Amino acid sequence: MRKVKSARKLGRTASHRKAxxxxxxxxxxxxKRIETTEAKAKExxxxxxxxxxxxxDGTVHAQRVIFRTIRDKAAVRELxxxxxxxxxxxxxGYTRVVKLAPRYGDAAKMAVIELVDFAEAAIEAPKTSKPDRAKRVRGSKKKADEGEKAAESGN
Structure with missing residues (x-):
């Protein structure tokens, strides 16, 4: 009788799946929060x-065992x-998988996986601000700098 294996193969070889x-x-x-396909998120x-x-455990042995798979000093230190x-x-239950709308290109099921205790920190992270569109002048960078100087001197 065939027994069902619990792990997903993700369409990869064993070494590629491990990586x-x-x-x-x-x-x-x-x-603390990444967006990926639903199957990858669950695995x-x-x-x-x-x-x-x-x-x-917090032991040196635990660090070494984890470093075998993670291989990134910054990530292990953060952990x-x-x-x-x-x-x-x-x-x-340290992680949470939240399903999202399907991806536009291939309609793959998408999900966000996040660390539960860090969920509010990921949401409140400051967004990178875009330059003010009103101050920009069409054309070369030189013209844009002149436009900003003129706007500053006019005020």
């Missing part, structure tokens, strides 16, 4: 939950310094 999950996990630990959730649970401190009292 993809390691990369998604690294980015999730660094940015990344399994991967990251195990990593965070292992990191809660042990900030993330474990925030989720120390939590017994599991």
């Amino acid at each position: 993809t999950l390691a990369s998604l996990s690294t980015q999730l630990l660094l940015h 990344t959730r399994k991967h990251v939950e195990k990593i965070i649970t292992k990191a809660k 042990f310094e900030n993330i474990v401190g925030r989720v120390g009292d939590r017994s599991g």
Whole structure:
């Protein structure tokens, strides 16, 4: 009788799948929130939950075991310094997968995966401000600088 295997293959070879999950996990630990396909998000959730649970030990051995898969010093440092401190009292469920509208190009199911305790921090992150369109002048950069100077001297 055929038994169903729980892991998704994601249309990749074993080594490519391992690299993809390691990369998604690294980015999730660094940015606290990433947007990806629904299947990748659900597989990344399994991967990251195990990593965070292992990191809660706080031992050097745990750091070395995690560094085998993450391979990014900044992400491992962020995990042990900030993330474990925030989720120390939590017994599991460190991530959340929120489904989004399908992707425009190929209608793939999309989702956002985020660390639960950092959800409000990711939303409140300041957006990069765009230059004021009223001050810009069409043409070369030289003309734009002259337009700004004229506007400043006129006030």
